Structures are given as C-alpha cells and as structure tokens.
Amino acid sequence: DTEVTQTPKHLVMGMTNKKSLKCEQHMGHRAMYWYKQKAKKPPELMFVYSYEKLSINESVPSRFSPECPNSSLLNLHLHALQPEDSALYLCASRAVGENEQYFGPGTRLTVT
Amino acid sequence: GNSVTQMEGPVTLSEEAFLTINCTYTATGYPSLFWYVQYPGEGLQLLLKATKADDKGSNKGFEATYRKETTSFHLEKGSVQVSDSAVYFCALRQAGGFKTIFGAGTRLFVKA
Numbered sequence: 001d002t003e004v005t006q007t008p009k010h011l012v013m014g015m016t017n018k019k020s021l022k023c024e025q026h027m028g029h030r031a032m033y034w035y036k037q038k039a040k041k042p043p044e045l046m047f048v049y050s051y052e053k054l055s056i057n058e059s060v061p062s063r064f065s066p067e068c069p070n071s072s073l074l075n076l077h078l079h080a081l082q083p084e085d086s087a088l089y090l091c092a093s094r095a096v097g098e099n100e101q102y103f104g105p106g107t108r109l110t111v112t
Numbered sequence: 113g114n115s116v117t118q119m120e121g122p123v124t125l126s127e128e129a130f131l132t133i134n135c136t137y138t139a140t141g142y143p144s145l146f147w148y149v150q151y152p153g154e155g156l157q158l159l160l161k162a163t164k165a166d167d168k169g170s171n172k173g174f175e176a177t178y179r180k181e182t183t184s185f186h187l188e189k190g191s192v193q194v195s196d197s198a199v200y201f202c203a204l205r206q207a208g209g210f211k212t213i214f215g216a217g218t219r220l221f222v223k224a
Contacts, residue, residue, distance in 0.1 A: 004155075031210060042201055042214035043156065056210055090155050099144045099163060099205070101212060103155040 004104035006091050012110045015081060021107045023074040023091030031055075032074045033092040033101070034066060043090055049074060050096065081111045114139040118202050118215035125192055126223050133187040133218045135176075135202035143204040145169075145178055145185040146212070150199045159187075159200070192222045 004025045013019050023032065030051050035043035048056035049068040063085075065077040074091055091104040119134040137145065144163045148156040160169030165180035174189045185202060202215040 006155075033210075040217070040219075042217050045211060048210045050210065092156075099146075099161055100158055103148075103157065105155045 004091055004093055004102050006089075006104035006107050008107060009105070010108045010110075012112060013078065013081065014112055015083075017081075018077070018079045020078065021076040021089055021091075021109075023076075023093075023104055024072055025093045025102070025104075026072055027093065027095070027102065028071070029093035029095045029102070030071060031094045031096050032068060033094075034074070034076050035090040035092065037088040037090055037106070039087075047076075078109075081109075083111050085109065086111045114143065114204060114206065114213045116202050116204055116213050116215035118200075118218050120216075120218070121199075122219040122221055124221045124223065127194055128191045129222075131187070131189040131192045131196075131220070133200055133202075133220070135185045135187065135215060137183050137185065137202075137204050139183075139204055139206065139213075141206065142180075143206050145176070146203040146205070147174070147176055147185070147187050148201040148203060148214075150201065150217075152198070156201065192220070194222045194224050196220060197222045 007022045032049045034046040037043045046060045047066045052068045067075040088106045090106045092101045094101045115138045146161045147159040149159045160171040162169040162178035168177045176187045199217045199219045201217045205212045
C-alpha cells in the first residue's frame, strides 16, 4: 500500500467556521507534511512532523493548527480563515532516511 | 540558499514529438533531484529521481540525468502522448533534510 489518503476532497467554509482536514498513510512513514498549493504555483511547505513531533513550522498563521495524533494520521485544523487561504492542501509522507515523498490527492478548500 | 529554476511554460507539442524541459539548480553539496508530475485535479506523483552525479532516473519513457558540472537535471521523453499533458515540477532535497525545494512548474500540453 503506497497510498496517502486525504479527506474531504472538497471543502467550502465560511470565515467563522471551524473545520479539519485529515490525512492518513499506512506505509510506516514517520515524516509527514502539509503543503499549500495555489493555482499555477508549486506547493509551499507549511508543516513537517517527524516521529509525531512538529519539526518545521514555516511561519504559518495560527488559524492553521496541525496535529499528529499517531504515526498514521495527520490533521490540519482550520479556524477563522480568510478568502486568500483558498487553495489545494496537500499532505505527503516519507520514510525517514529515504528519498521518496508520497503525496495525497489533496483537499480543495474554498473560503467564502 | 537552495533553489530550482525551470523553463517557463506552457510547452505545447504534437503527439509523438520529442520533449525537453530544462531544470537547473543551486545547492551546496550533493542534493537528491526529482521530477514530479501533477495531472489536472490531482496531487503530485514522483516521476523519477537521481541521488548522485551522473545517475539517470527513468520512468514511463521519461529520463533525466544528474549533471553536477552543469547543475542540471533536464527532463526528456522521446515521444509524448496526449496523456502526458500535465504540470511537471523539478525539485531537490538535501541529504538528511526535510524540505523539498520545488521549481515553479512547467505546464505541458500535448495535441493529438
């Protein structure tokens, strides 16, 4: 199983809503990532978890709150987002010490 | 710092044409190099990789050679198909590092 799954596939939320994005992998990878991708742009790194601990936060606003409850699961909690936060949110995982990073299909987020 | 520069797109080709997408990088040491492909509405997929100088990565008819002397990793395919229409990202990661540095992406359109 070389799959990273993400739910939901699409999400529309208002600026006062609270929602969560979910990412799951069962490859035993201990490094997990959140990226944000705007249209016609490359992915921008947001957070990296290594062994369930936050290793990198790329100065992401606090309205985005990551969580890694176990080695297979990664969440991104969203609160009080702005319309400019509308984007494709990609999750990825990698075995520590290996090169290959596996991406999920993404969640298309629209903030109204 | 590390960076990746790709040729600007879009690139439009007829089916069975030869494809080259140029990629050059700036990095210290010996990073690993990657090509990712993103089909419309999907996440990124690893297309091929190379981890040291003169390595050739290949997959699905695509090839790229790690050229240390010219700091390049150009993507080539001898005969493109309509199904190859996608956005292609060149990327690098330093050994032991968590961050992947992406190029801006090159959109490829293949006409029947």
